[in-house]
Amino acid sequence: MSGGEPEPRCYYVGVDVGTGSVRAALVDQRGALLAFADQPIDKWEPQFNHHEQSSENIWAACCVVTKKVVQGIDRSQIRGLGFDATCSLVVLDKQFRPLPVNHEGDFHRNIIMWLDHRAISQVQKINETKHRVLQYVGGMMSVEMQAPKLLWLKENLRETCWDKAGHFFDLPDFLSWKATGVTARSLCSLVCKWTYSAEKGWDDSFWKMIGLEDFVADNYSKIGNEVLSPGASLGSGLTPEAARELGLPVGTAVAASLIDAHAGGLGVIGADVAGHGLICEGQPVTSRLAVICGTSSCHMGISKDPIFVPGVWGPYFSAMVPGFWLNEGGQSITGKLIDHVVQGHAAFPELQAKATTRCQSVYAYLNSHLDLIKKAQPVGFLTVDLHVWPDFHGNRSPLADLTLKGMITGLTLSQDLDDLAILYLATVQAIAFGTRFIIEAMEAAGHSISALFLCGGLSKNPLFVQMHADITGMPVVLSQEVESVLVGAAILGACASGDFASVQGPEHSLVSQTTRVSGQLRTVIRQSICNVSPRNRLWADQCSALTSP
Numbered sequence: 001m002s003g004g005e006p007e008p009r010c011y012y013v014g015v016d017v018g019t020g021s022v023r024a025a026l027v028d029q030r031g032a033l034l035a036f037a038d039q040p041i042d043k044w045e046p047q048f049n050h051h052e053q054s055s056e057n058i059w060a061a062c063c064v065v066t067k068k069v070v071q072g073i074d075r076s077q078i079r080g081l082g083f084d085a086t087c088s089l090v091v092l093d094k095q096f097r098p099l100p101v102n103h104e105g106d107f108h109r110n111i112i113m114w115l116d117h118r119a120i121s122q123v124q125k126i127n128e129t130k131h132r133v134l135q136y137v138g139g140m141m142s143v144e145m146q147a148p149k150l151l152w153l154k155e156n157l158r159e160t161c162w163d164k165a166g167h168f169f170d171l172p173d174f175l176s177w178k179a180t181g182v183t184a185r186s187l188c189s190l191v192c193k194w195t196y197s198a199e200k201g202w203d204d205s206f207w208k209m210i211g212l213e214d215f216v217a218d219n220y221s222k223i224g225n226e227v228l229s230p231g232a233s234l235g236s237g238l239t240p241e242a243a244r245e246l247g248l249p250v251g252t253a254v255a256a257s258l259i260d261a262h263a264g265g266l267g268v269i270g271a272d273v274a275g276h277g278l279i280c281e282g283q284p285v286t287s288r289l290a291v292i293c294g295t296s297s298c299h300m301g302i303s304k305d306p307i308f309v310p311g312v313w314g315p316y317f318s319a320m321v322p323g324f325w326l327n328e329g330g331q332s333i334t335g336k337l338i339d340h341v342v343q344g345h346a347a348f349p350e351l352q353a354k355a356t357t358r359c360q361s362v363y364a365y366l367n368s369h370l371d372l373i374k375k376a377q378p379v380g381f382l383t384v385d386l387h388v389w390p391d392f393h394g395n396r397s398p399l400a401d402l403t404l405k406g407m408i409t410g411l412t413l414s415q416d417l418d419d420l421a422i423l424y425l426a427t428v429q430a431i432a433f434g435t436r437f438i439i440e441a442m443e444a445a446g447h448s449i450s451a452l453f454l455c456g457g458l459s460k461n462p463l464f465v466q467m468h469a470d471i472t473g474m475p476v477v478l479s480q481e482v483e484s485v486l487v488g489a490a491i492l493g494a495c496a497s498g499d500f501a502s503v504q505g506p507e508h509s510l511v512s513q514t515t516r517v518s519g520q521l522r523t524v525i526r527q528s529i530c531n532v533s534p535r536n537r538l539w540a541d542q543c544s545a546l547t548s549p
């Protein structure tokens with residue numbers, strides 16, 4: 001390009017389907033996020049532990065947000081589209097029409113959500129097999145993965161769903177199929193949630209042993225027998241129908257997708273931290289832990305060689321960064337737990353009214369309220385007599401025990417706003433202790449982690465970020481672009497377009513690509529300060545020891 005002439009602009013669209021909403025972003029080749037839109041999506045909880053969604057409702061929301069972010073843009077400059085989504089299970093019949101995943105026969109509800117725990121007896125049966133594939137999910141399969149859900153459908157909805165089903169998709173793969181008509185699955189989904197091996201493919205003996213031999217018999221056509229790396233270009237790009245619905249040109253390149261946490265990990269883990277005096281500067285990218293915190297928190301650490309961490313998912317080869325192994329720790333509910341605790345408190349209506357008067361979110365209000373009542377001691381010490389154990393929806397990592405429940409000790413008769421604020425703080429601290437236990441388990445198995453890279457809705461909460469720094473004792477890095485998950489999705493679109501060679505190689509191309517796409521590292525780096533009472537630590541350590549198998 002000759003000097004002075006502006007570089008022609010290339011745009012990429014990233015679409016991120018979280019648990020509660022769908023977001024889209026328009027990103028240019030320098031990494032600037034030019035437009036953002038979001039839209040809530042429907043959720044149903046027809047009975048305890050059953051959580052369902054609608055693939056049509058989610059697709060419609062994808063179309064709304066995509067149309068919004070490309071408004072006013074020259075469409076010919078939009079070069080690629082990438083999707084990420086939660087790892088929920090989408091069920092379609094042989095003609096690709098939604099099938100009900102419920103006893104009521106409601107066709108609209110054709111998704112068993114990732115946090116659905118209906119398949120408890122099925123996952124117990126799967127874990128009793130002690131099959132070799134379980135080594136690659138931390139030693140125990142989670143009820144949140146797809147095999148137990150599939151078995152539940154076969155055992156419980158044989159005629160109305162199982163026998164009629166033609167296609168079982170992970171939600172990210174459903175979206176890329178909907179956009180392109182290509183049924184190929186992403187390696188990310190299949191490796192992380194479906195027991196597929198990047199090196200060996202499907203393991204017939206596993207599916208036969210758990211009673212789902214049907215998949216072997218038809219050569220896995222219903223769950224995926226063509227597998228592509230995240231970022232690979234799918235078919236001929238957008239079909240005419242999808243292009244019309246999304247407001248994009250026919251043939252726009254569409255990428256094989258990623259699970260949402262993995263897109264977030266890709267968006268932050270390679271960030272350039274030079275000049276901030278951080279311990280991880282100059283160290284390999286394997287010393288970083290990406291923590292994607294929304295409804296849940298996912299803790300993504302990568303390594304050159306496989307590391308087997310009891311209770312932590314993986315090791316998964318090439319599921320996030322090609323050529324690297326991934327371990328994924330997680331807490332099934334974090335944002336959802338904070339919302340649950342705050343919204344369920346007697347003082348919540350008062351909190352809402354006061355926050356509205358100040359035009360603040362309830363969390364911004366609570367954070368300033370804690371500052372007001374802390375007196376001489378740091379905020380973290382307000383909870384010396386109140387402790388929360390955060391496993392209200394079981395423990396994903398490192399205990400891998402879905403039967404665990406939440407606990408609160410130190411309750412009084414007080415129901416005022418101070419009480420609510422302190423309970424909120426104790427919940428945030430408990431979640432941060434959960435992260436610490438996951439890191440300790442990963443380090444005991446061979447990881448060496450020196451900094452956390454946070455993204456997701458909860459990373460917008462300064463108290464949540466600070467507590468993670470204080471309780472883990474590690475610096476927390478936030479990227480310049482708050483919507484890092486969307487940046488990860490846009491990187492996929494850039495790869496599919498051919499503008500980026502691949503998403504690979506953290507030390508080299510991923511770092512430069514990530515910084516190129518995601519822009520500058522935000523200078524907000526939270527260093528750990530003495531902000532937590534030793535009694536909180538003692539209590540959390542004791543609970544951890546008590547609940548360990």
Ligand SMILES: Nc1ncnc2c1ncn2[C@@H]1O[C@H](COP(=O)(O)OP(=O)(O)O)[C@@H](O)[C@H]1O
Nearest residue numbers: 018019020294295335336363456457458460461
């Ligand atoms: N500005 C904010 N301040 C504090 N918490 C926030 C903020 N924005 C989102 N959250 C929290 O983040 C969680 C949702 O994060 P998000 O990444 O949107 O979730 P998901 O991807 O699962 O839909 C919610 O539980 C919410 O309480």
Ligand SMILES: O=C(CO)[C@H](O)[C@H](O)COP(=O)(O)O
Nearest residue numbers: 018019086087261294295296
């Ligand atoms: O298991 C997952 C990732 O491996 C889920 O997709 C995730 O936990 C749900 O994500 P979010 O909290 O962003 O809605």
